[in-house]
Amino acid sequence: MRLFSKLLLASSMVFLAACSETGPQEINVGKDQCDNCKMTISEPKYATQLITEKGRLYKFDDISCLNDYEVSNTETTANAKKYVADFPTGKFIESNTATFIKGGDIKSPMGGNTQAYQEKAAAEKAATELQATLTQ
Template sequence: MNFIKNSLIVAGMLSLAACAEKGPQEIAFGKDQCDNCKMTIAEPKYATQLLTEKGRVYKFDDIACLRDYEATYPENTGNATVYVADFPSGKFVESSTATFIKGGQIISPMGGNTQAYSDKAAAEKAASELGATLTNP
């Protein structure tokens, strides 16, 4: 009887795991720590996330911390999906679909000085206004 009960529990847990949402997690700004520098993630519009194939999410306060983490821990980041905050809305988008601007008057938490935009025209306008350049981080 215990075998059947345990089997049902395991099957239920596997079903729940299979239904788990794939994508960026919500960040508790002012509470969650950057997985690279360990500082508190405070600025929503610069936050980034890395989702591994196994479903592990790493959170970062700036794209510079994400890139540093990728270089330091390539075994954790291969084939991972990167999400960046769309600067105007703060919502996470896949980095592969975003347009990035860097430099000029942009000052981000860890010196990456990069903003992500889900809309290329908005990125071009912001780059012009901020003296930044379009880039691929």
């Protein structure tokens, strides 16, 4: 009976691990810490995440922190998936599909002053309103 219990427990753990989420996770505002600057993430619309090939998740409080971390950790971050928060909705989207605006009246947590948008039209409108520059 003990063997059966151990096998059941082991198979349950394998099943749960196989079903675990591999995409970005929700930000716990005020609790999660930036993996680059170590500050607490307080503004989720500027947050970013990086998931390595091995599945390790890193969270950042600003797009500039993600970029700095990536430059300093090229072995770890090679071929990693990057996610940014769509500024209007806060929903995470893949970085390579986002349109970015920078500068102007944007004030992000670490001074990167960059916002990401899923929709290019929304980015263009925000860039005009905030006197920012469309960068991608």
